Amino acid sequence: MQRIGFLKPSPSWMRTTIALLGVAVFAATAASAQTAAPPRHFAIRGARIVTGAGNTIDGGTIVLEDGLITAVGRNVTVPAGAWVIEGEGLTVYPGLIDGLSTLGLPASLRVSERGRRPGFGGGGGGGGEGQQGADQPPFSRGPEDRPATTPWINAADELQIDDDSLATWRNAGFTSAMVVPEKGLFPGQGALINLAGDRPRDMVVKTPVALRVTLSSGGASRGYPGALLGVFAYIKQVFFDAAHYDQAWSIYERSPQGMERPVYDRALEPLRDALNARQWVMLPGTWAREIRRAINTGEEVGVSTLVYGAHQGYQVADVLAEHNVPVLVSLDWPHRDRNADPDADEALRVLRFRDRAPTTPSVFVQAGVQFAFYSDGITAPRTVMNNVRRAIGNGLSEDDALRALTLSPAEIFGVADRLGSLEVGKIANVVVTDGDLFDAETKVQMVFVDGRKFDVDETVTTVARGGRGGRGDSEQGEEGGDVGPMGPPLPMVNDRGPINPTAVTVIQNATILTVTHGTIENGSILIRDGKIAEVGQNITVPSGARVIDGTGKFVSPGIIDAHSHLAADAINEGSVAVSAMVGIEDVLNPDQIGIYRALAGGVTTANVLHGSANPIGGRNAVIKLRWGADAPGLLFEDAMPGIKFALGENTKRDREPDRYPATRMGVQDVIRQAFIEAQQYRSDWQEYEQSRASGNENVIPPRRDLKHETLVEVLEGKRLVHAHSYRADEILQLLRLAEEFGFRIATFQHVLEGYKVAKEIAEHGAGASTFSDWWAYKVEAYDAIPHNAALMTEKGVVVSINSDSGEEIRHLNQEAAKAMKWGGLSEDEALKLVTLNPARQLRIDDRVGSIEVGKDADLAIFSAHPLSIYAVVEQTFIDGQLYFDREHDRSLREALKQEKEALKEKHKGGRPERITTDDTLDGGREKVR
């Protein structure tokens, strides 16, 4: 994969070497240059010294001897043997530290341009390179294959001294960097290095300091994990495996006799260190939701988390502070994709992100979040400094900016006792400038690394690197130029979250469709503290209550969608036939506009399901559409957990390479095998617990397995099965299989031929969640009839109508109405299909699904009867708060338009560069069934 060998002299390499030789200083690239190097004994006299430790000394002297700082101050005597540098007009700073980089590492450990942004892409298939031809990476069939996992690689062992970029960064004042491999899910461990040395090993200051985790295999594997869902499950499983490994070995070492030895695993060895808090675990997170995921993942597996990326850190500074998680902030501020259509409309969400990302550092300072800067693949150091200036323009003090480039990274990496400030005894890493470091006109005059002096060669200002597709040299001239506006962020229209929150609301004089207690004409509803407090015709309005005139309007319970893929960054972990280890909760995306659009359709609760690519899919997440909340805030509190199963065509469709099953026989076999394994897993644990209970200390516990663990919950009735299905025969087979293992299917999803076996479904006690009138899009949907919902209802099945679509979710009331036309359901029965019945199916009917005292005040107000196609949702309430209001929506439109125009104006002319928008699906997947 190495396209340009680093051992091969490139023209820029030659230039660098010659330039360095020319000024007769030590050159890292050529041992012969050593002879020209003076002794490491310098004194800079009469300079302005910014110590970085809180004080600035004007007209001070700093002495560097044998690689260390031996004196700093105003009244320092210059030693006789020192080479004296007159510091008049110069400023001395601590050498800058790049908090995260791949400097000095071979191309084989780096990722090409497209895969670089943390949190971008879904791993597995997303990597791109190396996927064609005979050179395919290995196919992974599960966590046990350890895909793209090489944590044993230590940056310190891989350094290449002849990397010409080292000089480039030194020239800009960077004397140290934390370098770590970046390719793969567990690419390796990082080392803090100085950016000069005779031999690679001279450069290492400390190692290992951090174990990197990414969310993309970067093309280093295929198969599992194939989506972001699997990536999180995989990361967790590997850490759980490491904990088990650690435990198993210590039990074994205690008394090996009579015990089979645990299997050596080089991938897990370094993770033991991480678990024992001997090094950081770096987890990526650019957007706020990704940062939260990183924090949660780190806590779940029990490691010390260091987040990197953090462009939307401004939104989660309090969370980071609360969890005491330090951050490496990428200085590669978001910007427009160079390859984008110049006329394409960019979303306000993206523009706001671009505008506010540079406020993150100042927000972190205020919130007390520890952070350091890193260059994140920027190839021109000048761009790095320009981008620091943007942070300063957005409220960061120069002192704090300097700190984020010096002492703060030193503290984070545990080397503050030797780096990060100009103090006696510390390593002599020093940068000397002709002015203020953050002044655009300032030039670096000389740099000291380990007390060696380097003069600055201005011809080398850009890193020339191979393997960085799309970011070649030719662009670099521009990179240092226009980097985007320096000024503070523009004000934001408040367009998310509850509208005018109030504790008490009364809806008056409306037609109330209670669903459980008939229709109340001219009725009122009193809402207090999120609950329905009273329903009836004579309700006194408490003082201070918000009053909503419902004259001529219809109030229904909030619509519930029993099958949605809303608000998720990934849907299908289809790389394996059983993906019970993955969960939608890991990838919830509260920023998806589809949430708001569904709210505008009166929807208040949705069952967010894994896709149907495999017989056993992933865990679901039941959410309330609390637009504006973060991912945990979306979750329906205490909703019973569930899992997606799938039968039929989607699961057995051809896949590359062949994936079992390919028939309905195989589908059932996969499910049966999975439960047999889960039963075995359960009994292994029971056996272990018994053995422990009987006093046996020397037993190695079974390995915790997220897949089996989930299925054991199904066996024990603690997790609901939602089974995607079409044909009558497959429905029947799964019923019988569940009965064989002693659990009940909670719902059949889609279940288009459910009407043929409605009797059996009803007897089993399963629910059915179907489409209104879709058919003939595939063979197993050819016998679908629009009477399905009505006919199953008639035969005693609890039926709901679901959307499975970001579009259809917006008019589920109309879809329910179709069951009146086809099959003759009554109005009440029809309305139940999208309110009470899905609530019953999800076991949340004690909280939602009807308008009853004590239930959550999740309501939709319609302009006409909701079963009329002409009905429009006017307001939607969740927990008694107004989350959608048609009037409010209209009133905001102009302001949002103006904000967007202002943002576009402010950011126009910025250099177009690589992808900065996230890969969010907009919830608009149409009819993927």
Add this chain to the structure above:
Amino acid sequence: MRTNRLSGCLGVLCLLVASPGWAQGGAQVYAIRGGTIYTVSGDPIESGTVLIQGGLITAVGANVSVPAGAVVYEAAGLQVYPGLFDAMSRLGLTEIGQVTVTSDMNELGEYNPHLLAATAIHPASEIIPVTRANGITHAVAAPTGGSGGIGGQGSLIHLDGWTVEEMLIEPSVGMVLNWPSLGGGRGFRRRGPPRPFAERKERHDKQVAQLESWLEASRHYARAMASGSPPRRDLRLEALGRVASGELPFLVMANSDREITEALEFAERNNVRIIIAGGREAWKVADLLAEKQVPVILGATQALPSGEDDGYDQAYANPGQLYEAGVKFGFATFGASNSRTLPYEAAMAVPYGLPWEEALKAVTINSAEILGVGDRLGTIETGKIANVIVTTGDPLNIQTEVRFVFVNGQPIDLQNKHQSLYEKYRARR
């Protein structure tokens, strides 16, 4: 729905139904009596009567007397409308979406102006009876084709007939041109980075230039054919010549405002007639469309807004905005199995700014006029083809039932695959 049919002839001598005239329709007169007639061409007629004979509407009015021997359909308390028109569909061209061998709508090759949908229409498709049971009586079946290419010609058909010859109303109503896209160009499931814009633009421009050179070639061909020494016959150029001469319009599949604008400029530059098909962002260029008097066959109203920052209801509001601007449009499903949901696409626009009467026109007369058959279809008027439906109410509302359907002057058995399966499994004990 068989019961409905029976109830329809309860009031008359059912024996007549069995007469030879039934099969041919020739002399048999059918009378729809006593319903409210929404002619679309004028005000509704209370307690009116529609007479049908020989495939045509022969009389409409409040004071029409029913001739002896007519089969009478009692419509008291019911409403009578022109049959609904799905202005662009895949009816008869596909049966099961994911089974490509059941699909005859997308031929290989970029430029297929000479291909005709009617050639491949499958009269026995199970989808057709399901569709007409909800009041859709005629539709354009159109081929698809790839971006930047010409997919073939769309055929206007009745949704009834033993053979395609019996179904055909107009073999060709326009030629499908998929406007060259400048879109994202990302691969399957949006994996991988988008192709650079410059690359996409280059390809797009080349495609537009190709289309222009095809048109030029067809004009040259026509001139050569008219000359003393005609060249070898070229079916593609011959077919395209009908568009070049203005005889047939291009049905230009275009959704974004940029695509639509480009198509309008293209039409002007090359002096061809176009109808925009799709039109998701037509609202952005509504004034331009009105000014150029170019009509639109609209796709789904029940759709997501195209831009993240567009109003949540933008797709619902699109038809109303076009109406306000004076753009002529009709609705289409661009599908087959979902063709029966056509009335709901129209209804959805009503609370968002489209008057109900206009919504009704957009599934009846507008599409007929846009496609050049307004003199034969789209209203209940004497002399028009008798595609008529009788309903329990507003045909755009969901709960409304369709009681009687006449296609090409024939009463239609409303039984279909869905109804049969329903009855069969409902009886399961």
